[in-house]
Amino acid sequence: MRLLTLARDLQRRKARERQGLFVAEGIRTVEELLAAPLRPRGAVVSDALDATPRGVALRERIAAAGIPLLEVTARDFATAADTDAPQGVLMVAEQPVLALDALRERLPASDVRLLVLDGVQDPGNVGTILRSAAGLGAAAVVALPGTVDLWSAKVVRSAMGAQFRLSTVGDTVEALDAFLAAERIVLWGADGAGAPVGALASTAPDRLAVAVGNEGAGLSAALRGRAAGLVAVPSTGLVESLNVAVAASILLYELRPASLRRPA
Amino acid sequence: MRLLTLARDLQRRKARERQGLFVAEGIRTVEELLAAPLRPRGAVVSDALDATPRGVALRERIAAAGIPLLEVTARDFATAADTDAPQGVLMVAEQPVLALDALRERLPASDVRLLVLDGVQDPGNVGTILRSAAGLGAAAVVALPGTVDLWSAKVVRSAMGAQFRLSTVGDTVEALDAFLAAERIVLWGADGAGAPVGALASTAPDRLAVAVGNEGAGLSAALRGRAAGLVAVPSTGLVESLNVAVAASILLYELRPASLRRPA
Known part of the structure; x- marks a missing residue:
């Protein structure tokens, strides 16, 4: 037993x-x-x-x-x-053990897309996000403190196997900072008051990390302060916001690597 | 009591x-x-x-x-x-009583976007979809038989109020057929084997309905047969598919009305 x-x-x-x-x-x-x-x-x-x-x-x-x-x-x-x-x-x-240092070797040479989870708490949302990250060409997902454990049973179930093939890392804001600087990866944050992502997609940096925040509170002050820019999914005034998994997925889609832009 | x-x-x-x-x-x-x-x-x-x-x-x-x-x-x-x-x-x-006939008067004069749910069964997914439909400019959501009741407690909760302001209709495939024909609305279906939606967004019909299918089985044969075209969200081979609420939201985003395309 x-x-x-x-x-x-x-x-x-x-x-x-x-x-x-x-x-x-x-x-x-x-x-x-x-x-x-x-x-x-x-x-x-x-x-x-x-x-x-x-x-x-x-x-x-x-x-x-x-x-x-x-x-x-x-x-x-x-x-x-x-x-x-x-x-x-x-x-x-x-669990596949992966520190940010080890992630370095797994990044593609160009068209790098990372997704940063800054306090996303619902396991179903996080599982859906992992599935989208794997499907929409993100090289890895980084979970910051305050985010639900990526290896909880509910996250694993709703990711439907995505995280078994996708690189995922849990680390601190400071470690992320150092990693992004060393790898020359630009950080953008998702925020309702940001610039519409559609207008920015064609001029996005070649090496880009996008951070999404908590379901209710949005991005933490720490991430907001570190982001080189804030981007939003344009929406009508009928709802306060989109679901965080939806918003993260639309951002990943709009900023997807060139390999997903060619006609099928 | x-x-x-x-x-x-x-x-x-x-x-x-x-x-x-x-x-x-x-x-x-x-x-x-x-x-x-x-x-x-x-x-x-x-x-x-x-x-x-x-x-x-x-x-x-x-x-x-x-x-x-x-x-x-x-x-x-x-x-x-x-x-x-x-x-x-x-x-x-x-419940706001709304038949397809009554919906007619509520459609905008141009740039019409409808979302059709063809057997979507998870209440959380449907709630998230209603929130996206309201936020991304859909004029209404039509639920076909086989779709979870839009007014179940779980759907209402995960829609976070979206369906209190959005037009929603439950009706049959035949009634939808007649409505789309009378209103000259083109029907597209979401399908992994469809054409990448990004290439089609700029030439999408002015009056367009997009149908998404069941979480496992996808679109029904009935809807597939009626669709004038099939569209897909391009994705890597790492996952079998995206979550249906994510796929529906990306399609709604990519095909959003002009009012959401102008810079904020």
Whole structure:
């Protein structure tokens, strides 16, 4: 049962950070994890997994890969599950350890796009943002303090595997500062009072980081002060703001690298 | 207690549709409702509302507006609440009744943008989409069968008041067909295999409806067959797709009316 106890323990952020592990739950998420270059530690399954051919196939793939597999009752599974109606499969895996220093080697030579999360707190929003960042050509996502843990079960689930392939880093504002300066990356901040992003897209810096802030409060004073410019998604007065995942995605889209601008 | 029983009953879609009513829950959502041109029937509050000055002020506004106000215990409130940690206020109000025929009079003379939801099922996604539609200049949102009820508590909450000001219509594919033909509105569908939307934005029809489909299955065959063209948000191969609310929002942004294209 040690794997079950571990999975249960990893429901806490502190335990995830201390151990450098996370839990992926559900058929789709575990499938994505198996296809990604991350290192699994073990899987916990219950009878519920056998309810569909896809679940049965997944169980066989886990076994064939030589990954430790623990069978538990549905009741025991529920104690480690994050969902109300578990599909009967979860996998513990190692978080890809990545400091800003290591990120340096992974940046493309040109047309660099980074996304900075400055206190984004809703796990569903952050998962959606990671999916957009991977899909819209961001080289990495940097989570600053105050942002929800990128490896929480809810973020992992709503990212739908995106973060298994995307570089993600958690670090301080000071470390980000030093990194951007050393890499000559310009920082822009998202703010409703900023310049409309559409007019700036064609003249955006080749190496650019875009920061989005908290759902209610927006960018922190620290980030606002550091940003070389503020950009906005133009909107009618009918709503106070767009959802932060939507705003971040529109900015990433409008500022996307040239590889996504060529006709398909 | 009749108001509490009513609010509880309105947790069911059939009850909402039969009575033409819905429930807005939480301080922010009820504030938005009071500021919108909808007709409230009554409010239910508990002690929890007095925990903040903003809650106290809201209670006073409801009373001052002459809206029937029922005080209940936290336990009774929870039976009608949709959230796990209720803020102690909900309001029952009339759904704005709007058929496609009535929508006709509300369309702008030019630069018409409609968003069609073809089987979008997650309430959070639909709420986010309504917020984007209101913010990005759509004249209305049309929900086809298979789409989650736009007036469910979760949709109302995640729309953050957007649908109180935006025209929304639920109708059949056939009725939509007739409406688009009569109004000479061109229908485009969102599909990963479509043409990149960026290349089409400058030549988009003046009167345009864009349909987005189900989270997993995409557009229905019915809509796909009716669409004059398919458009896509270009994306890397790192993810299977973008979140549907993100994709819908990027399409609305890229195809936004001229009023949102002028520099701020």
